[in-house]
Structures are given as C-alpha cells and as structure tokens.
Amino acid sequence: MTDAAVSVRKPNLKARAPVAARARRVKGFWATNKWLILRRLSQAGVLALFLTGPVFGVWIVKGTLASSMTLNTLPLTDPFMLAQSLAARHWPEGLALLGAAIVIAFYALVSGRTYCSWVCPINPVTDAAHWVHDRLGLNKGWQPKPNTRLLIMIAMLVLSALTGVIVFELINPITAVYRALLFGGAWAIGLVAAIFFFDVFVSRRGWCSHLCPVGAAYGLIGAKSLVRVVAPKRAACDDCLDCYAVCPEAHVITPALRGADRGLPPVILDRDCTACGRCIDVCSENVFRFSHRFDTREETPILQPMKASA
Amino acid sequence: MGRTQGGIDPARRRFLESAARGVAGVGAAGTLLALHAREAEARAPDAIRPPGALADERAFLSACVRCGLCVRDCPYKTLTLSALGDRKAAAGTPYFTARDIPCEMCDDIPCVKACPTGALEHSLRDIAKARMGTAVLVDSENCLNWLGLRCDVCYRVCPVIDKAITLEIERNERTGKHARFVPTVHADACTGCGKCEKSCVLPEAAIKVLPLHLARAKSADHYRKGWIEKEKNHGPLVPGVEGLPQRLPEAPK
Numbered sequence: 087m088t089d090a091a092v093s094v095r096k097p098n099l100k101a102r103a104p105v106a107a108r109a110r111r112v113k114g115f116w117a118t119n120k121w122l123i124l125r126r127l128s129q130a131g132v133l134a135l136f137l138t139g140p141v142f143g144v145w146i147v148k149g150t151l152a153s154s155m156t157l158n159t160l161p162l163t164d165p166f167m168l169a170q171s172l173a174a175r176h177w178p179e180g181l182a183l184l185g186a187a188i189v190i191a192f193y194a195l196v197s198g199r200t201y202c203s204w205v206c207p208i209n210p211v212t213d214a215a216h217w218v219h220d221r222l223g224l225n226k227g228w229q230p231k232p233n234t235r236l237l238i239m240i241a242m243l244v245l246s247a248l249t250g251v252i253v254f255e256l257i258n259p260i261t262a263v264y265r266a267l268l269f270g271g272a273w274a275i276g277l278v279a280a281i282f283f284f285d286v287f288v289s290r291r292g293w294c295s296h297l298c299p300v301g302a303a304y305g306l307i308g309a310k311s312l313v314r315v316v317a318p319k320r321a322a323c324d325d326c327l328d329c330y331a332v333c334p335e336a337h338v339i340t341p342a343l344r345g346a347d348r349g350l351p352p353v354i355l356d357r358d359c360t361a362c363g364r365c366i367d368v369c370s371e372n373v374f375r376f377s378h379r380f381d382t383r384e385e386t387p388i389l390q391p392m393k394a395s396a
Numbered sequence: 397m398g399r400t401q402g403g404i405d406p407a408r409r410r411f412l413e414s415a416a417r418g419v420a421g422v423g424a425a426g427t428l429l430a431l432h433a434r435e436a437e438a439r440a441p442d443a444i445r446p447p448g449a450l451a452d453e454r455a456f457l458s459a460c461v462r463c464g465l466c467v468r469d470c471p472y473k474t475l476t477l478s479a480l481g482d483r484k485a486a487a488g489t490p491y492f493t494a495r496d497i498p499c500e501m502c503d504d505i506p507c508v509k510a511c512p513t514g515a516l517e518h519s520l521r522d523i524a525k526a527r528m529g530t531a532v533l534v535d536s537e538n539c540l541n542w543l544g545l546r547c548d549v550c551y552r553v554c555p556v557i558d559k560a561i562t563l564e565i566e567r568n569e570r571t572g573k574h575a576r577f578v579p580t581v582h583a584d585a586c587t588g589c590g591k592c593e594k595s596c597v598l599p600e601a602a603i604k605v606l607p608l609h610l611a612r613a614k615s616a617d618h619y620r621k622g623w624i625e626k627e628k629n630h631g632p633l634v635p636g637v638e639g640l641p642q643r644l645p646e647a648p649k
Contacts, residue, residue, distance in 0.1 A: 139468070152488075153463035153512045163512060167461045171513060174458035179514035182461070230421075231414055241422045249433040251457035255488060256432055261462060262480055265488050269464055271479025 105331045106368035113370065121363030128204040133267065140268055150264040151205070152255070153185060161185035164261075166239070166303035170254060173246040190307055196361075198308020202294060202301045203334075203362035207263045211278055212294045215285035216334070228289040230296045232337070232358070236306075239299035260300060295334050295358075309357040315365065316377040317342045317352040318385045323373050329365035339365065343373070351382040433457075436486040441610055443484040443491040444528050444588060446475055447499065448508040448520035451527070451608070459515035462488030466507035466516060472500045475507060494590025494605045499528060501555050501589050524556060529588030529605040530612065531561070531581045539602040544568045544576050550592035550603050551579050559585035561592065579603065583612060 110118045136154070139145040147156045153163040163185030171178060193201060203209055245253040255261065259277045266274035281293045294301060317323075320343050329343070330336045338356035346352070366374040404412075437453050446466050450456040467475040467490050474497045478485040485491045490507075492499060501523045508516040520526060531550075533539060540547035541563070554561040563577040579592075581603075590605040625633055 145468075148468045148510075149463040149465045152461040153465065155465060155510070155512075161512060163461065168513075171458060171461065176455065176459040176513070176515075178459065179512060179518055181512040182514075185512060231418065234418060234422075237418055237422050238425075241426050245426050245430055245433070246458075249430050250454045251433050251437070252461065253429055253433055255462055256429065256436055256486075261488065265462065265464065265477060266480070269467065269477040269479065271482065273479065273481035277480070 105328050108326065109328065109368050109370040111370075113372075118367050121367050125204055125362060126210065129207065129210060132205050133207065133264075136264065136268055150261055150268060151207075152261045152264075153182060160188070162189050164300070165190050165307060166242075166300050167252060167255065169303070170243060170246040170252045173243045174250050174252060175247070193304055193307045193311070195312050196308070197311040197313045197359065198304035198306065198357065199301060199360040200308070200313070201304045202298075203360035206260055206294075206300075207267075208259055208278070208281060208298075209294065211282050212285050212291065212334075215282045216291055219286050219290055222286070224287065224290070226290040227287070228292065230289070230292075232296075234296055235299055235302035238297060239302040242299050254299060258300070291334055305357045310379075312378050313361060314377060314379045314381075315342075315354045315359060315361060315363065315374055316381050317354070317373050318375065318377075318381070318383055319371060319373045320344075320346060320352050321384065321386055322371040324371060326370070328368040328370075329374070332364040332368050334362065335359060352384055353377075353379055353382060355379060439486070439491070439607070440484045441606055442493055442495070442604070443478075444494055444499075444590060444605055444607070445485075446470075446490050446492070446507045446516055447501075447505055447523060447526035447528055447587070448511075448516040448518070449528070450515060450517065456515055457486055457489070459513050460489050461513055461515075463512065464488075464490070465510040465512060466490050469506040469510035471502065471506065472497060474499050492590070494593040495601060496594075498590035498594040498605075499526075499587075500591075501526070501587060524585075524587060526587045526589075527608060529590075529607050530583045530586045531588065531590075531592050531603055531605050532611045533579055533581060533603045534606075535602045536578075538598060539579065540597070541577050541579050542602075544570060544574055546577060547597060548577065548579075549595050549597055553591045553595045555589060555591060556585050556587065560587070 106118055135147045135156075136150070139148060147154050149155055151164060152167050153161070155161055161181050161184055163182045165186045168178060168182055168186045171182075242254045257277070259274070259281055262271075262274040262277050265271060285292050285294075289296065323343060329339055333339055335356070335358040338354050338359040341348075341350045341356070342352050342354045361376075363374075363376060366372075366376065437457065439453060445456065450459055462477070464477045467477050474492045475490045476492060478487055478489050478491060480487045484493075503523060505520060505523050505526075508518060508520055511518070533542075536542040548563065551557065551561045551563055560582055562580050562582065564580045566576045566578055568574040568576045588605050588608075592603045593601045593605050596603050622633075
C-alpha cells in the first residue's frame with residue numbers, strides 16, 4: 087500500500103471496500119469471525135441440548151424455550167411469557183416463578199439481549215435475511231420507530247389481560263420453531279419464511295430490531311446489565327463504518343464510539359445492544375472488546391503515520 | 397420552529413403523526429390477534445386435555461405456556477403437543493385422542509407434576525378424581541351389548557370398573573327370553589381416561605369420551621326430586637296427604 091492510498095481512508099460510502107475486508111487482511115479469518123462463530127455455536131448448542139432427548143433419548147433439557155427443565159433440577163421459564171400469563175390473571179405454580187426469576191437474574195447480569203444474539207433461533211434467520219438484503223442492494227424499506235417493539239410488548243400484555251389468554255404465544259415464532267423442531271409440525275417453516283422475506287423485502291432488520299416484543303422484554307431485563315461491549319481504543323477509530331454496517335442496532339454504537347467530545351464513557355450502555363460482538367470482529371483497529379459497564383478506561387493509540395500526515 | 401399555515405408546529409405535527417401511526421398499526425394488528433385468540437379457544441371434541449387441566453378453556457390458555465413438559469413426562473406417550481395449524485387444539489397445547497392412546501391413569505400423575513405453571517392443577521393428587529371428560533355410549537344401535545351380545549369390553553377395561561361403568565340388566569325384548577347387559581356410564585366416577593373408547597371392538601367406537609360440557613346436562617337449580625326431599629324430611633313434605641284421593645264412584649246402594 088502506498089501512503090497516498092492509506093491517507094484516503096475516510097468514510098466514503100460510495101466506494102467502500104466490502105465490510106470487514108480490511109479487518110480480515112489485518113487480523114486474519116478467526117479474529118474477524120470469532121464472536122460470530124461462537125454465537126452460532128451457542129445457538130446450535132442450546133438447540134442441541136434440547137434435541138438430544140427426542141433424537142437420542144438422552145435427556146439434558148426438556149421442554150422448549152417457553153419453559154424448560156434441565157437435568158431434572160434447573161427450571162427455566164420465559165419471563166415475558168409469564169408476564170402475559172399474570173396479565174391474563176393466572177397465578178402460576180412456584181416452579182414457573184422460580185424459573186422466571188433465574189432467567190431474569192441471569193440476563194440482568196449478562197445483558198438481556200444476549201438472549202437474542204446467543205440463544206434465539208430466529209436470529210440466524212434474520213441475520214441471513216440481512217445478508218441477502220445487502221447483497222441485493224435493496225433500500226431500507228419500512229423502518230418503524232425504535233420504541234415500536236416496546237409498544238408491541240405493552241400491547242401484548244394489555245391484549246392478554248383483555249382476552250384472558252397468553253396472546254403472543256399464538257404467533258411467537260421463537261417457541262413455534264423450537265416446538266416444531268422438538269415435537270414436530272411443518273407450519274412453523276411458513277412463519278420463519280414470513281419473517282425472512284419480511285426482513286429482506288419489507289423492512290431491513292425489521293423483526294428482531296424493530297418489532298419483536300420478546301427482545302424488547304429481554305432488553306428491559308438487561309437494561310443495567312454488567313456485561314457490556316466497550317470501546318477503549320475509540321481514539322484509534324478510522325471511521326471505516328464497518329461496525330455500523332454489521333450492527334443490528336447501530337444507534338447503540340454512537341455514544342460510546344463518538345461520544346468523547348461530549349464526555350460520554352467508551353461503554354455501549356444502550357439496552358438495545360444485543361452483545362453479539364460482531365463490532366469487535368469486524369474492527370481492524372481492535373477498538374471494541376467485551377468488558378463490564380464500569381470499565382471506562384481508554385487506551386491512547388500510538389500515533390500512526392497516516393494520522394500524522396492527515 | 398416556524399409555524400405552518402395550519403398553525404401546527406412541525407415538530408408537534410411529526411410527533412402526532414408518528415403516534416397516530418403507531419397506535420393505528422398496533423391497534424389493527426392487536427385486533428386481528430385478539431380475534432385469532434378467540435378462534436384458538438375452539439377445541440375438537442375428541443381432543444382431550446391431560447388430567448388436572450383447568451376446566452375452562454380460556455383459563456387453561458391463560459396458564460399453559462406450551463412448553464411440552466407434560467408431554468415429555470407422560471410414560472405412555474399419550475399426550476401430543478398440538479402443532480401450528482393442527483386445528484385440534486390451540487397450537488402448542490397438550491391433548492390426547494382416546495381412540496389412539498388413552499390415559500393410563502398413573503398413580504403419581506407425572507404430567508401434572510411436570511407442569512411448571514399449574515395449567516394442570518397440582519392440587520390433583522388422586523388420579524381417580526381427574527375429570528378429563530366423560531365417557532358416553534353415543535350409539536346404542538350399534539353397541540354389541542345393546543344388541544344382546546356379551547361384548548363387555550368397555551366394562552372390563554374400565555380402571556374404575558363397577559363404579560364408572562356398570563352393566564345394567566334389562567329384558568331383551570327381541571328374543572323375549574334373554575337379558576341385555578347395558579353398559580352404563582356413571583359420570584360421577586368416570587375420569588375420562590378413554591380406555592373404553594380405545595378398546596371398543598367396533599370399527600368406530602360406540603362409546604366415546606367427550607368434554608364435560610358436551611357430555612353432561614345440568615339440572616335446573618330450582619328442581620327438587622320429591623323422593624329425595626321426602627327422605628331428607630323423614631316423611632311426607634305436606635302432612636296429611638298420604639295417598640291419592642278415592643275417586644271410585646260410590647257403589648250403588
């Protein structure tokens with residue numbers, strides 16, 4: 087690379103290199119895809135824990151993501167499901183209450199929306215949809231307001247209260263996919279396909295980042311979580327915008343990455359962050375890493391030639 | 397911010413617009429979902445809920461999180477988790493079809509124990525007290541016992557034999573000299589397990605388990621059965637009325 091070529095590294099959206107191309111050159115394949123691969127392994131691993139029972143007769147986790155029993159000792163229950171049940175005026179047995187309490191405690195600590203990026207089976211679907219959307223060069227389409235999913239979440243609770251039944255379960259694609267895989271049923275494919283095509287053609291990142299009330303609920307649970315993505319080397323950012331391109335909730339990056347002037351800490355504190363770690367992967371300057379919410383340390387970069395010449 | 401000709405601040409206008417859009421969108425989707433929720437309360441009459449299931453369908457759907465733990469812990473694979481679009485019962489909820497696999501009435505009721513939410517009531521400890529439905533002899537014209545034969549299979553397989561199903565002996569009018577042993581269900585003892593329906597030898601069962609609201613009548617609250625009242629009262633309710641009045645004409649003198 088010539089100096090001239092390097093010095094033009096400024097955001098130029100028209101003539102951008104493919105996302106993460108530079109990170110891959112600088113860091114290699116593994117470091118550029120580490121968190122993505124770990125995340126896919128986590129999603130598949132959770133499903134595998136459920137599947138060993140019905141497929142091989144080795145029961146590790148019974149039930150579905152709605153409510154489960156691990157090794158006949160650990161009960162887990164989806165808190166949003168239980169909230170709807172309460173709104174429908176059913177007081178549950180202790181087992182479900184305990185299960186929900188454990189789930190809430192875990193995600194309150196480890197960032198609520200890690201459920202979305204590390205567990206939920208719909209995430210690979212919408213990630214794939216986003217990839218297709220990008221390849222086709224489609225425009226964003228319908229982009230509902232950021233608080234839409236909260237509105238939907240509240241609407242589900244109100245509807246549960248009005249109808250007296252757990253309303254979102256009628257269409258919940260997350261549990262429908264798990265039930266289909268574990269207990270059978272083909273119609274869930276239709277539901278998954280609907281979300282896929284909705285995300286490709288109607289609304290870029292429409293379902294997971296704008297509408298899903300389960301994600302909204304987990305976001306609220308983890309609003310003050312300990313585990314966070316931080317940007318200690320934000321001063322090294324070269325404005326390539328790759329992190330924005332891969333982030334499913336791009337608005338969460340700005341305060342941490344660009345907030346130095348406003349005195350904001352280099353920590354992604356927004357509850358919408360799914361802690362997927364994709365920004366860590368694709369950054370050639372290693373700006374981001376996983377840490378905790380009180381980690382406000384900043385690393386001053388060694389001045390590089392191109393910065394000096396700019 | 398400048399004012400438009402309508403006198404509405406543009407920021408305020410944008411806010412009102414997006415608020416209206418949100419409320420209208422969620423309202424429309426919510427109405428459709430609520431309608432769908434109503435329709436999902438319908439359940440096929442041969443889809444029987446597990447023991448201890450909350451009797452009111454809506455109450456059951458407020459409690460069941462559709463996790464399938466009851467299905468997993470059923471040792472006889474009796475229970476099925478309704479699949480999306482399966483139309484037997486609300487998607488993801490458990491049921492069984494008695495003619496396929498009836499409930500074996502386990503003493504320890506593992507399905508109820510597995511239920512995390514109490515959609516299957518944990519207060520059910522004695523399986524004989526379960527009321528999943530009740531058996532009804534729906535077609536006496538084809539029942540072999542009614543025809544005067546000694547099939548008796550439904551009676552023999554009944555786990556609550558001689559209480560839930562008895563054989564009532566009647567005169568066989570057709571032959572004029574035989575008895576008929578009529579299978580008779582007593583709903584106060586029938587758990588609705590469905591073993592009778594499963595074992596009926598006919599190609600289509602003559603005895604079927606039905607949900608209680610289809611199988612049972614309800615006596616009017618104000619009805620009194622004279623013979624019971626008389627017993628409670630240890631004697632006639634209206635004193636002085638012992639028998640019927642004498643209506644025979646007086647014998648001519």
